[in-house]
Amino acid sequence: MALYKLLLPKMGESVSEATITKWIKQPGDLIEEDDTLLEIATDKVDSEVPSPVKGILKEQLYAADQVVQVGDVVALIEIEGETETAEASTQAAETAGDRPAPSDEAETAHLDIPGISQLSAYEPTVPSSSNEGEIRFYSPLVKNIARHEGLSQEELDRIQGTGAEGRVTKEDILSYVAKRSAKTADTVIPVSPSIPQKESAPSVTPTTHTVVSGHDEIIEMDRMRRLIADHMVKSVQISPHVCSFVEADVTNLVLWRNRVKDAYKKREGENITFTPLFIEAISKALKDFPLVNISIDGHNIIKKKNINIGMAAALPNGNLIVPVIKNADQLSLVGLSKAVNDLAQRSRANKLKPDDTQDGTFTFTNIGAFGNIMGTPIINQPQAAILAVGTITKKPAVIETEYGDMIGIRHMMYLSLSYDHRAIDGALGGTFLKRVADYLENWDSNREV
Secondary structure (H helix, E strand, O other): OOEEEOOOOOOOOOEEEEEEEEEOOOOOOOOOOOOOEEEOOOOOOOEEEEEOOOOOEEEEEEOOOOEEEOEEEEEEEEEOOOOOHHHHHHHHHHHHOOOOOOOOOOOOOOOOOOOOOOOOOOOEEEEEEEEOOOEEOOOOOHHHHHHHOOHHHHHHHHHHHHHHOOOOOOOOOOOOEEEEEEHHHHHOOOOHHHOOOOOOOOOOOOOOOOOOOOOOOOOOOOOOHHHHHHHHHHHHHHOEEEEEEEEOOOOOOOOOOHHHHHHHHHHHHOOOOOOHHHHHHHHHHHHHHHHHEEEEEOOOOEEEOOOOOEEEOOOOOOOEOEEEOOOHHHHOHHHHHHHHHHHHHHHOOOOOOOHHOOOEEEEEEEEEHHHOOOOOOOOOOOOEEEEEEOEEEEEEEEEEEOOOEEEEEEEEEEEEEEHHHHOHHHHHHHHHHHHHHHHHHHHOOOOOO
């Protein structure tokens, strides 16, 4: 028998590491070729790592929540093979064994916990003497959570650990903190009337705590929701947001799509939605106004050469992801439609690759899909603008004709643009948004696709 070294696969040009989120197979499990061994996550995408060989999982070299570099050995699989191969793999395993034993909290470089600073990936665990006189080790993440929550060392030592050799895991301390907060909220502290309040006394801002009753449910954010939360807060803190609105008459666009959609589906085997039509108009407008297709680095404006448009997609679990259509301005309408459908399907199936969410220069979101008429989206950093379209509704509108104005039923839609006021002023942002609307309003009803 031989040992096969399973490496963390390359996941894209700009991705150098990933976090192990879950092990599907455990040591001793029989593995068929292409069976999923573990699930990993980059900063935006969750992926599965399949086994390229058939065998028995011998050892996991990293635990859940640890960060692994691309090309590192993550597992050893026992397979049929020569003795020499087994000895070489065993030597590699022994080299890996010289490192400290992995734990589910030892790696914290990419764990996003609100209010808790990130720690070095190689910071050693911190020992502490327990009440029984034995040395008890705590990971840097656990110690940092304890400091953040104001836990004393004695209180930390009393927490029952469920990790290896009774160690306290992240889940243990978060569960303890949640229970302690619930107990504190249910305790009413009376205010003593014997101490008079002096007007000259300095005001002190009290520390706010979330009050949790016995009927409330505490839901810990999952990894993706924490990333989204941090990303949104960071964007609002970085960029002064300005939002402009226009209303567009998209009657010609709607009638054209209704006319061609059946023939298109029969020919291409898939639907043509409004999304590629919107993205085409945005791409044209970005070519007209290249200073909207930018990012900001300090006091420098970086004008992007490529037009890579991200499309915000809602996932079944309620989270949000933004896959990117690269060089959208160079694709035909059929190419845009196929790219949109492919990314949407793989987003819902959790099959996106890390490169699918990288290098976006502008973001588009369709809030009309949820029946919303308009919205003010938050800029997707490090981009400088994001455009939202609302639902298309039939409304009475004034139609200008050569015979005079008249009232008619038209398909109307609101477009909104949020942009970074550090680099994009109202004139540029408003003119760009109007240009997008113009492209949609002036849709060629006789266009072939």
